[in-house]
Amino acid sequence: MNDNKPEQKETMTGRRAHPRFSVDIQVGVTSDSASVSARTRDISRSGLCLVSTVEIAREKVIAIELVLTFGQGGTSEPLHLKGKVVWCTKLFGQYQIGVMFVKVDEEEGRNLDMFIGFLDGSLSASELFPGDEETTETPDPDDPFGT
Secondary structure: OOOOOEEOOEEOOEEOOOOEEEOOOEEEEEEOOEEEEEEEEEEOOOEEEEEEOOOOOOOOEEEEEEOOEEOOOEEOOOEEEEEEEEEEEEEOOEEEEEEEEEOOOHHHHHHHHHHHHHHHOOOOHHHHOOOOOOOOOOOOOOOOOOO
16 A cells, blocks of 8 residues: 555545545456456545556446455455546556446445545554454563563
């Protein structure tokens, strides 16, 4: 992951509804019957920016599969979302694709909120995966080997 500081961008109507977080996640994208692999550049509660070698047309509705990584060892079940391409720009031989999430159901919304909470620091991996933390015990002063 990259620097997880929220990036507030101005729009013509003022501030964005949700802060964006720079994050690099492998994403599966399906449009019609074609599947491609892409990576995220950033993500928010309302959408994401993808980087792909394949152009995807504006207004196209796509299926997105994200596997979220929480810290060192925790991963989520695949999160399946629908998105609508709002812009696509060629840049340095690849395409940056702006996607707005559409038809996010309650469970998908909770999972997305959990991931955003991890990025903004309001959740930690230990809260998401209790029992996965490494324990550090105080060494026994009478143990000559320090074990």
